[in-house]
Amino acid sequence: xxxxxxxxxxxxxxxxxxxxxxxxxxxxxxxxxxxxxxxxxxxxxxxxxxxxxxxxxxxxxxxxxxxxxxxxxxxxxxxxxxxxxxxxxxxxxxxxxxxxxxxxxxxxxxxxxxxxxxxxxxxxxxxxxxxxxxxxxxxxxxxxxxxxxxxxxxxxxxxxxxxxxxxxxxxxxxxxxxxxxxxxxxxxxxxxxxxxxxxxxxxxxxxxxxxxxxxxxxxxxxxxxxxxxxxxxxxxxxxxxxxxxxxxxxxxxxxxxxxxxxxxxxxxxxxxxxxxxx
Amino acid sequence: xxxxxxxxxxxxxxxxxxxxxxxxxxxxxxxxxxxxxxxxxxxxxxxxxxxxxxxxxxxxxxxxxxxxxxxxxxxxxxxxxxxxxxxxxxxxxxxxxxxxxxxxxxxxxxxxxxxxxxxxxxxxxxxxxxxxxxxxxxxxxxxxxxxxxxxxxxxxxxxxxxxxxxxxxxxxxxxxxxxxxxxxxxxxxxxxxxxxxxxxxxxxxxxxxxxxxxxxxxxxxxxxxxxxxxxxxxxxxxxxxxxxxxxxxxxxxxxxxxxxxxxxxxxxxxxxxxxxxxxxxxxxxxxxxxxxxxxxxxxxxxxxxxxxxxxxxxxxxxxxxxxxxxxxxxxxxxxxxxxxxxxxxxxxxxxxxxxxxxxxxxxxxxxxxxxxxxxxxxxxxxxxxxxxxxxxxxxxxxxxxxxxxxxxxxxxxxxxxxxxxxxxxxxxxxxxxxxxxxxxxxxxxxxxxxxxx
Numbered sequence: 087x088x089x090x091x092x093x094x095x096x097x098x099x100x101x102x103x104x105x106x107x108x109x110x111x112x113x114x115x116x117x118x119x120x121x122x123x124x125x126x127x128x129x130x131x132x133x134x135x136x137x138x139x140x141x142x143x144x145x146x147x148x149x150x151x152x153x154x155x156x157x158x159x160x161x162x163x164x165x166x167x168x169x170x171x172x173x174x175x176x177x178x179x180x181x182x183x184x185x186x187x188x189x190x191x192x193x194x195x196x197x198x199x200x201x202x203x204x205x206x207x208x209x210x211x212x213x214x215x216x217x218x219x220x221x222x223x224x225x226x227x228x229x230x231x232x233x234x235x236x237x238x239x240x241x242x243x244x245x246x247x248x249x250x251x252x253x254x255x256x257x258x259x260x261x262x263x264x265x266x267x268x269x270x271x272x273x274x275x276x277x278x279x280x281x282x283x284x285x286x287x288x289x290x291x292x293x294x295x296x297x298x299x300x301x302x303x304x305x306x307x308x309x310x311x312x313x314x315x316x317x318x319x320x321x322x323x324x325x326x327x328x329x330x331x332x333x334x335x336x337x338x339x340x341x342x343x344x345x346x347x348x349x350x351x352x353x354x355x356x357x358x359x360x361x362x363x364x
Numbered sequence: 365x366x367x368x369x370x371x372x373x374x375x376x377x378x379x380x381x382x383x384x385x386x387x388x389x390x391x392x393x394x395x396x397x398x399x400x401x402x403x404x405x406x407x408x409x410x411x412x413x414x415x416x417x418x419x420x421x422x423x424x425x426x427x428x429x430x431x432x433x434x435x436x437x438x439x440x441x442x443x444x445x446x447x448x449x450x451x452x453x454x455x456x457x458x459x460x461x462x463x464x465x466x467x468x469x470x471x472x473x474x475x476x477x478x479x480x481x482x483x484x485x486x487x488x489x490x491x492x493x494x495x496x497x498x499x500x501x502x503x504x505x506x507x508x509x510x511x512x513x514x515x516x517x518x519x520x521x522x523x524x525x526x527x528x529x530x531x532x533x534x535x536x537x538x539x540x541x542x543x544x545x546x547x548x549x550x551x552x553x554x555x556x557x558x559x560x561x562x563x564x565x566x567x568x569x570x571x572x573x574x575x576x577x578x579x580x581x582x583x584x585x586x587x588x589x590x591x592x593x594x595x596x597x598x599x600x601x602x603x604x605x606x607x608x609x610x611x612x613x614x615x616x617x618x619x620x621x622x623x624x625x626x627x628x629x630x631x632x633x634x635x636x637x638x639x640x641x642x643x644x645x646x647x648x649x650x651x652x653x654x655x656x657x658x659x660x661x662x663x664x665x666x667x668x669x670x671x672x673x674x675x676x677x678x679x680x681x682x683x684x685x686x687x688x689x690x691x692x693x694x695x696x697x698x699x700x701x702x703x704x705x706x707x708x709x710x711x712x713x714x715x716x717x718x719x720x721x722x723x724x725x726x727x728x729x730x731x732x733x734x735x736x737x738x739x740x741x742x743x744x745x746x747x748x749x750x751x752x753x754x755x756x757x758x759x760x761x762x763x764x765x766x767x768x769x770x771x772x773x774x775x776x777x778x779x780x781x782x783x784x785x786x787x788x789x790x791x792x793x794x795x796x797x798x799x800x801x802x803x804x805x806x807x808x809x810x811x812x813x814x815x816x817x
Contacts, residue, residue, distance in 0.1 A: 274764045274792070350394075
């Protein structure tokens with residue numbers, strides 16, 4: 087990690103942490119006026135995040151694509167970018183950061199403890215399929231994270247409505263119906279990009295490892311999470327699963343994606359997805 | 365009875381059960397050590413420690429779980445279920461993509477429409493203008509002022525079938541690939557020709573059940589491994605085929621010929637060692653493809669002597685012992701132990717063009733080229749698999765992004781005013797559709813006095 091990258095990385099991490107605290111404050115102390123300020127804070131953190139990525143790019147000559155630290159750096163970027171984008175399109179969705187910002191803080195904190203050293207681009211990564219594969223992987227992760235965040239908002243708002251306790255912070259959210267549909271839309275977006283990610287990875291794997299599918303642990307987990315979101319779509323479309331059931335499902339399903347991205351290579355040494363840059 | 369079985373096999377509950385069971389099997393495969401994923405040494409160690417457990421798991425096929433009988437049965441049921449579901453859905457898809465001619469619903473009372481509204485029609489606007497507007501927005505419109513129906517992305521339900529067909533394409537391609545697959549390892553040094561001989565492969569290659577081994581003929585011209593700051597950044601291999609055409613391969617860029625990928629993934633040193641007698645005359649010499657990268661020891665024999673070799677690509681003496689600063693070839697040195705009849709005679713280092721004296725002889729390292737290990741894979745059916753991937757990706761995009769929207773409407777005279785009464789619905793996204801239809805008709809009437817019905 088270069089000095090410049092280190093400075094911007096820690097600024098973004100601290101700012102995201104402050105914003106997370108701010109969102110929690112808004113809910114606990116029923117102070118919705120605090121929320122827009124936290125969105126501005128997240129945007130400031132995002133600028134520092136961009137600067138950290140640029141500094142790393144300049145220092146090592148390629149975008150951060152592999153290893154736990156780089157995955158956390160880029161993954162966090164996609165999640166925060168997605169959060170800001172949907173919040174910019176629809177102000178009622180700015181509160182999605184309540185769910186996404188803490189996850190990004192944990193991810194980036196985990197990443198920086200693993201392997202932030204600067205490395206040249208490994209030969210195994212020099213392929214244009216990498217960009218397609220990783221780009222769609224992060225889009226999928228971002229979308230599934232937004233679905234999880236919408237699920238959390240849904241459950242919080244529903245609980246608040248059911249208990250009859252007035253909390254003006256929840257008034258800033260979209261209606262329960264809209265949140266419910268948003269969860270599904272994010273799942274669908276994630277599922278589409280996940281499908282493309284798996285297909286692109288398989289095509290790349292043929293040239294790199296000689297087989298389009300090797301039952302590598304990361305491949306297998308990705309397939310498991312793809313199947314779980316496929317089941318979620320079937321349950322919604324065919325069996326009418328919605329509201330709390332779907333919200334809980336997307337919150338729990340995200341764990342499979344997190345395991346694919348970080349958990350497998352953390353536990354298992356034999357994955358080919360480490361690319362010698364653990 | 366048969367009807368009941370078919371009904372169960374074609375049910376979505378069964379689909380979900382199968383997907384869940386497949387998911388459980390995949391997870392078991394991550395938890396139980398798999399023969400194909402762990403090293404043979406580690407596997408036999410596990411077998412020694414827990415013989416009864418391993419025997420049970422082997423009997424169930426769980427140590428090769430992805431090709432185990434249980435997994436194959438589940439896949440079998442999965443495809444039976446998929447085929448039955450598709451067969452049953454064909455009439456439904458045909459019904460969904462057909463326009464509801466002769467049965468256009470009443471927009472005020474028709475069930476299942478989440479969006480309902482009525483608008484005052486301006487003087488200069490009639491029903492045909494509205495239908496024209498909808499057509500411009502991509503709707504296929506039928507009917508007249510009495511009642512019309514517009515459908516956008518009418519053919520979208522076909523994507524459901526395409527998505528499921530993609531699984532069959534992947535299955536077909538996968539089966540062809542399994543039966544035509546050749547796998548082998550091939551070690552070649554610089555200048556060494558290969559003419560497709562099966563005997564040249566390391567150990568025993570996996571021969572295809574259908575088809576022949578790769579027909580390839582080439583000679584390796586050069587091998588350039590690239591390592592920077594401990595990271596392998598490239599492995600450039602130039603080769604020339606029987607027609608004299610030069611090719612270049614690298615990691616991620618295999619040499620492709622005859623449906624075969626020659627993947628370069630491992631490099632080693634192939635030194636030319638020469639033994640000279642006390643008069644300086646060469647009495648023996650040869651290139652040896654040594655497997656010494658990563659600190660491994662390898663052996664070779666010359667002039668009746670055995671030599672144990674360790675290789676240090678960036679040699680340095682650290683705490684009195686040989687070591688390497690990095691994996692870069694900055695200062696390549698061999699540490700050699702010469703032996704005769706199993707007994708060590710002497711130990712020393714040999715640099716490039718250097719000499720090691722032993723028992724009145726000299727061991728000279730004359731050249732230090734590389735050898736390359738090719739992982740060779742030949743198979744057919746990949747195009748079908750990739751077509752399956754493409755169809756799956758496109759179908760899921762088509763189905764969920766270009767989903768079906770339907771609007772029904774009628775122009776009515778009420779209390780001397782002309783009203784457009786409309787109802788709309790879509791697949792999957794109720795709120796989004798309401799917003800879309802609101803926006804659509806607001807654009808049409810430029811906010812000309814909407815009243816909700």
